[in-house]
Amino acid sequence: MVMLRFTPFVRLQGLPPIYRFRESINVKVLVSDRDTPIVRLIPIVSESVDYVLLSDKALTELGIVIIDASNGIWCFRDELGRAFRASCTPG
Numbered sequence: 001m002v003m004l005r006f007t008p009f010v011r012l013q014g015l016p017p018i019y020r021f022r023e024s025i026n027v028k029v030l031v032s033d034r035d036t037p038i039v040r041l042i043p044i045v046s047e048s049v050d051y052v053l054l055s056d057k058a059l060t061e062l063g064i065v066i067i068d069a070s071n072g073i074w075c076f077r078d079e080l081g082r083a084f085r086a087s088c089t090p091g
Helices: 056-062
Strands: 009-012 018-021 025-027 039-041 044-046 064-068 073-076
Touching (some): 056 064
């Protein structure tokens, strides 16, 4: 088990509150059929959502391609046209 050390976050303008961490964290896509690289990303947290939001930069760094956003279908860049994956609930 890896323990992530979060730094205090800074409040950005806007309602509801959105916070940007001062430092990056290690992020990894967890799937059962392959090992994925760890990438460094800066988390942004919103009090208004209960799910993970990924920016276009984060998706690129993680090698994720969105196939069908409304149905949660995606794949890794090297699987494009050959595989489809379904989103899961964070937890």
